[in-house]
Amino acid sequence: MNLNMMSSPYKHSHKSLTSVMMLVTLAAVPGILAQCYFFGAGVLIQLALALVCVTLFEAGVLYLRGRKIWHTLQDGSAWLTGLLLAVSIPPLAPWWVIVIGTFFAIVFVKQLYGGLGGNLFNPAMAGYVLLLVSFPVQMTSWLPPAELMHHQVGLLDELSMIFSNYSQSGYSLEQLRSNVDGITMATPLDTLRTDVSHGLTVAESMTKPVFTETAGLGWQWVNAAYLLGGLFLLQQRVINWHIPVAMLAALSLCASIGYIFDSGNQPGLAFHLLSGATMLGAFFIATDPVSASTTNRGRLIYGAAIGVIVYLIRSFGGYPDAVAFAVLLMNMAVPLIDHYTQPRTYGYGAKS
Amino acid sequence: MRDFKTLFKDGVWANNPALVQLLGLCPLLAVSSTITNALGLGLATLLVLVGSNVTVSLVRNWVPKDIRIPVFVMIIAAFVTIIQLLMNAFTFGLYQSLGIFIPLIVTNCAIIGRAEAFASKNSPLLSAWDGLMMGFGFALILCVLGAMRELIGQGTLFDGADLLLGPWAQSLRLDIIHFDNQFLLAILPPGAFIGLGLLIAAKNLIDAQLKAKQLAPDAEQVKGPRARVTSLD
Amino acid sequence: MILSSMGKNGAILTAFALLTTGAVTLVQQFTAPKIAIQEKKQLQGLLHQVLPESAYDNELYLDCTQISSQELGPQPSYTVYRARQQGEVVALVMQSTAPNGYSGNIELLSAIYPDGTVAGVRVTKHNETPGLGDKIEAKRSEWINSFSTQQVRSQDDRRWAVKKDGGTFDQFTGATITPRAVVGAVKNTVLYAQRNFNTLAQAENSCNPGES
Numbered sequence: 001m002n003l004n005m006m007s008s009p010y011k012h013s014h015k016s017l018t019s020v021m022m023l024v025t026l027a028a029v030p031g032i033l034a035q036c037y038f039f040g041a042g043v044l045i046q047l048a049l050a051l052v053c054v055t056l057f058e059a060g061v062l063y064l065r066g067r068k069i070w071h072t073l074q075d076g077s078a079w080l081t082g083l084l085l086a087v088s089i090p091p092l093a094p095w096w097v098i099v100i101g102t103f104f105a106i107v108f109v110k111q112l113y114g115g116l117g118g119n120l121f122n123p124a125m126a127g128y129v130l131l132l133v134s135f136p137v138q139m140t141s142w143l144p145p146a147e148l149m150h151h152q153v154g155l156l157d158e159l160s161m162i163f164s165n166y167s168q169s170g171y172s173l174e175q176l177r178s179n180v181d182g183i184t185m186a187t188p189l190d191t192l193r194t195d196v197s198h199g200l201t202v203a204e205s206m207t208k209p210v211f212t213e214t215a216g217l218g219w220q221w222v223n224a225a226y227l228l229g230g231l232f233l234l235q236q237r238v239i240n241w242h243i244p245v246a247m248l249a250a251l252s253l254c255a256s257i258g259y260i261f262d263s264g265n266q267p268g269l270a271f272h273l274l275s276g277a278t279m280l281g282a283f284f285i286a287t288d289p290v291s292a293s294t295t296n297r298g299r300l301i302y303g304a305a306i307g308v309i310v311y312l313i314r315s316f317g318g319y320p321d322a323v324a325f326a327v328l329l330m331n332m333a334v335p336l337i338d339h340y341t342q343p344r345t346y347g348y349g350a351k352s
Numbered sequence: 353m354r355d356f357k358t359l360f361k362d363g364v365w366a367n368n369p370a371l372v373q374l375l376g377l378c379p380l381l382a383v384s385s386t387i388t389n390a391l392g393l394g395l396a397t398l399l400v401l402v403g404s405n406v407t408v409s410l411v412r413n414w415v416p417k418d419i420r421i422p423v424f425v426m427i428i429a430a431f432v433t434i435i436q437l438l439m440n441a442f443t444f445g446l447y448q449s450l451g452i453f454i455p456l457i458v459t460n461c462a463i464i465g466r467a468e469a470f471a472s473k474n475s476p477l478l479s480a481w482d483g484l485m486m487g488f489g490f491a492l493i494l495c496v497l498g499a500m501r502e503l504i505g506q507g508t509l510f511d512g513a514d515l516l517l518g519p520w521a522q523s524l525r526l527d528i529i530h531f532d533n534q535f536l537l538a539i540l541p542p543g544a545f546i547g548l549g550l551l552i553a554a555k556n557l558i559d560a561q562l563k564a565k566q567l568a569p570d571a572e573q574v575k576g577p578r579a580r581v582t583s584l585d
Numbered sequence: 586m587i588l589s590s591m592g593k594n595g596a597i598l599t600a601f602a603l604l605t606t607g608a609v610t611l612v613q614q615f616t617a618p619k620i621a622i623q624e625k626k627q628l629q630g631l632l633h634q635v636l637p638e639s640a641y642d643n644e645l646y647l648d649c650t651q652i653s654s655q656e657l658g659p660q661p662s663y664t665v666y667r668a669r670q671q672g673e674v675v676a677l678v679m680q681s682t683a684p685n686g687y688s689g690n691i692e693l694l695s696a697i698y699p700d701g702t703v704a705g706v707r708v709t710k711h712n713e714t715p716g717l718g719d720k721i722e723a724k725r726s727e728w729i730n731s732f733s734t735q736q737v738r739s740q741d742d743r744r745w746a747v748k749k750d751g752g753t754f755d756q757f758t759g760a761t762i763t764p765r766a767v768v769g770a771v772k773n774t775v776l777y778a779q780r781n782f783n784t785l786a787q788a789e790n791s792c793n794p795g796e797s
Contacts, residue, residue, distance in 0.1 A: 108546070134537040136717045137759045411601075419594045423601050430605035434612045441619035444627065536716045 021076030023238050025083060027229035028284060032087060034225035038145045038218030042091025042158040046098055047083060049162075053102040054082035061111040077116045081105050084124035084284060088277065088324070089131065090142045092161045097138050101127040121331045122291045125324040132324070140320075145218035220274040230283025242299035243292060243306075244282040248273065250307025258315060266315065278310070281323030291331045298334075298341035306330050356481055363485025369462040370493035370548075371555050376460035379453045380494055381544040385505070388512045390498025392446045393453060394491025396435050398484065400457055401466060403431040405483030408471040415472075424467045432458040445515035462490060497547050505538035507531050632666060634723070635705035636678055636696035641668035645678065649792035650785060656777045658682025658690070658770070665785050666792075668696075674786035676704060677778050683770030687762045688712045691721065695732070695771055697778045706732040706771055718763035728755060728764070737775040745772040 035043045058078040062069045085101050105127030113119040132139045160166065233239045251272055258266040272278065277285075286292060286306050293302040306326040313322030369375045376397070383389045407427050415423050436454045439447045447454065457463070466486055471479040502508060507529035513521035537543045628646045636645070649666045657663050658681050666678040676698050683691040691711040696704035706729055708721045720726035731754060737745055746752025747765050756764050778785070 130537055133540060133542070134535050134716075135533055136536075136714060138533070140759045415597065416590070416594055418590075419598055422598060426601050426605045430609050433609045437609075437612050437616045437620070441616035441623065444620075444623035448627075534716060540715065 017075045017077070020238055021080050023236055024080055024233065024284065025076070027232045027236075027238075028083060028087070028226070030228050031222060031226035031280065034218075034222045035087060035091070038222060039091050039143050040158055041155045042143070042162065043087060045155075045159060045162055046089060046091060046093070047086040049095060050082035050086035050098050050102055051079055053099050054078040054106055057103055057106040058111070061107055062115075065111070065115075067115075072115070075116060078106060078110075081110070081124045081127075084280075085127050087280065088124070088128050089139060092143060092158060093138050093141070094165060095162050097131055097135060100134075101131045104130045117290055119290055120334075122285060122288050122327050125285060125327045128324045129328060132319070219276070220270075223274045223279040226279035226283060230279060233283060233287075239283065239287040240296070240299060242296055243286050243303035246300045246303030247282045247286055247307040247310075248278075250304040251278065251311055252307075254308055254311035258311070272311065272314070276314070276321035277323040281306070281310070281327065285323060286327055286330075291327075291334065293334050293337045293341070295338060295341040295343060297343075298337040301337050301341065302330050302334065305333070355478060359478070359482050359485050363482070363487075363489040364492065365489075365555075368489040368493060368555075369465075369486055370490050371552055373462065373465070375462040375465060376490065377548075379456055379460060380490075380497070381541060381548065383450055383453050384494055384497040384501060384544055384547075385539045386502045386511050387495055387498040387509055388446070388516050389449060390494040391491070392439075392443065392516050393450055393457075394487075394494040396439065396450075396454060397457055397460060397463070397494075398487030398491050399435055400428065400431045401463055401487040401490075402480055402483035404428045404463055404467055405471040405479040406476050407431075408467040409474060409476040409479035412472045420472060421464075421468075424464055424472075428463055428467065429458050443516055445512075449512070449515060462486060493551065497544065497551060500547050500551075501538045501543050503528060504535055505543065506534050631694060631707060631709070632678055632696075634707055635694055636668055636676055637704070640704070641670055641675055643667075643669040647792050648790055650788035651791050652785065652788075654777065656773055658684055664792075665788075667786060674782075675699070677782070677785055679774055679778055680709075681770055681774040681777075683766040685762070685766045685769070686711060686713055687718050687760065687766075688714065691763070691767060691770070693767065693770055693774070695774050697775050699779070699782050700736065701738065701775055701779050702734060702736040703732045703771065703775060704734075705730070706767075708767070713763045714760070717757060717760040720757050720760075721763060721767055726757075728757070729767075731755065732771060737772055737779075740776060742772070745769075 032043060032047070055073065055078065058073055059069050062072055082102055085105060086098060089097060089101065105123040109121050109123040109126040110116065110119045230239075230244060234241055234244075252269055255266070255269045255272040259268045282303075286303060293299045306323075309326035309329055310322045313319060313325055317325075319325070363369075367373060370377070370380055379393055379397070383393045404424070404427050408424055411423070411427075432455060435457070436447075439450075439454060466483060470482045474482070499509060502511060507527065509526040509528060510521070510524040513524045517524075538547070625646065632645050645666050645668050648669065649664050651662045651664055653660075653662045657679070660680075660682055663680040665680070667674050668676040668678065676696055678694065678696045681693050681695065683693060689712050691713070692709045693706060694709050695706045698704060707723060708729060711719070711721065713719050713721065720728055723729050735745075735753075743751060744753045745768060747754050747756040747761060747768055749756050749761055750765065752768065754764060754768050
């Protein structure tokens with residue numbers, strides 16, 4: 001589809017929606033590869049499953065709505081939604097998790113609001129939150145990085161885990177997530193939170209094996225890879241700098257203040273920036289052109305607010321990571337932000 | 353007789369308090385997590401509606417216009433308190449699981465709305481019927497929503513019906529689907545919003561189809577004479 | 586003219602206020618004994634869940650004392666019920682709070698024998714995450730029954746912890762904080778009960794005013 005991206009002052013950017021979506025997908029490749037390297041190829045299986053599901057659901061709804069199916073599918077937005085959702089969920093989550101998530105994202109969040117451009121919320125994140133709230137056990141069962149795992153799993157094992165809950169050699173996910181002492185390991189964000197609530201200081205918690213590097217083994221490299229992809233998107237001018245910079249700056253500021261005043265219970269700056277979904281969120285999720293703010297000042301406010309909310313929920317909220325919640329909360333505020341940040345029309349004086 | 357039929361249609365479908373007027377959404381969304389809770393609150397609201405409608409209608413000729421609202425509020429509050437006390441005494445378990453939402457019936461705009469819009473202008477018998485139908489419409493949507501959420505959320509129906517109906521009702525519990533994992537969203541508040549949205553969409557869809565059906569024969573009638581006119585040419 | 590209509594309206598409002606209040610009072614009079622019985626049944630039911638009826642011969646819910654202690658939790662006062670056999674106190678049923686749940690306080694009711702053995706525990710109020718932490722409810726999981734017949738031997742009894750911390754109690758998949766909080770709070774309650782057993786047993790009865 002050759003729908004030109006229009007945003008005042010209506011300067012033509014010579015980019016079609018399809019090519020934009022292609023570039024975003026390309027930029028996500030390093031991050032996905034890093035996830036494969038550290039957490040196994042499960043993410044590829046989830047990705048394949050997600051792409052099949054979004055195609056079917058999108059085509060189904062388009063058929064019901066009497067729209068041109070192939071024409072609309074080609075814009076690639078549904079596939080991008082599937083991609084973002086697939087990399088957000090634990091790689092060995094059972095198959096029905098991604099099916100339910102993509103169904104909700106495509107049918108409810110996107111198409112019921114009128115399809116691409118009409119959706120108020122970011123479809124992938126709404127799907128993610130639905131899954132997190134509904135299936136907290138499956139959605140928090142991340143595998144530890146491959147080198148910490150007691151039992152190694154191959155691609156076939158992962159396939160069999162996703163579709164039957166047991167690996168080929170009969171291990172359950174719970175067993176795979178255990179270390180040598182039979183104790184399940186959680187993500188760095190999760191571990192830190194649990195330990196701090198248990199009375200350990202951050203420094204004590206950080207001595208655990210998941211933290212052998214600055215922000216948790218594996219996770220920091222995944223984040224770095226998404227940062228790389230994000231910079232590529234910036235260079236290609238697919239996204240504006242305002243949202244990611246504002247979000248990362250706000251998160252950094254909050255994290256630094258927290259660390260200065262309460263270093264016993266607050267992890268530092270690097271940890272916040274390089275763990276969880278920070279980079280994926282800053283460059284790939286918060287920048288979704290449909291559900292984000294459309295004015296430059298608005299983008300700064302929108303991004304900064306996401307950064308602050310991420311910090312607040314990570315530190316004081318009920319869930320270990322918060323990018324999805326922060327993005328959805330700010331999606332709701334977008335009409336208001338846009339209303340108050342309309343740029344001055346060229347040729348008219350500023351309001352006195 | 354025609355009046356009674358219209359009121360029935362209004363309450364249950366055309367002017368349903370939950371689907372069309374969108375009144376009383378707070379209890380509707382908050383307690384519809386199981387069909388038992390929904391039925392309990394639906395019945396309580398229905399009783400209050402009938403009681404307040406009849407009373408308001410009985411006193412409508414003695415209450416001056418200027419002070420009608422405080423009087424209606426007093427009547428409704430009294431009925432709600434009485435229902436609350438009765439539920440506390442006879443359905444203690446349900447009273448506890450409905451919690452704050454029983455006293456909150458007093459803030460359900462559907463009730464004062466019917467008192468003001470209908471009962472204060474009509475005979476007690478008609479008002480009673482109106483209250484019954486509006487209450488029935490509200491309870492019906494509450495139960496459908498409750499059934500939807502309970503079925504999707506935990507795969508059962510009538511879980512905990514003994515709280516409302518006594519120990520014999522334990523056998524009413526139906527295990528329809530067995531999930532290894534509960535679909536928590538359906539039981540949590542967002543599930544209620546999404547569920548109600550789907551119900552309203554379904555109603556609009558049915559209305560639109562009915563309308564299309566009604567229009568279809570008319571359209572042919574319009575076509576008929578025009579055809580004759582053209583044939584004259 | 587205005588004055589007279591104001592007077593008339595006032596009179597009508599007063600009449601309605603009296604009528605409605607009267608109606609509510611009548612119903613209240615009629616239902617009060619029923620409600621009292623229901624509340625008693627509810628309390629008895631809860632007490633039976635933590636302590637088997639055969640363990641005592643007094644009216645448990647009518648024999649209690651109020652205490653307040655930081656060790657039990659932040660509430661201003663906690664009720665302790667005393668189960669007796671032929672007048673001798675054989676077990677205490679104590680309210681307490683686990684202040685360090687995943688989302689706030691978890692209120693508990695535990696029955697404790699004098700040797701530090703737990704008869705049973707129930708969670709009476711909590712805000713834990715649905716699907717994860719709410720398995721502490723007896724309705725959702727058998728977990729809470731794993732306290733029955735467990736004994737606290739001393740302050741540093743290693744077995745009184747979740748398995749992740751080297752103890753004997755299961756944690757839940759995806760939720761460690763909640764069971765850890767409950768185990769810790771029950772342990773503290775047991776230790777408190779043991780230390781203050783005689784004081785609690787002899788304290789004046791505050792649940793049965795007027796009857797004895």
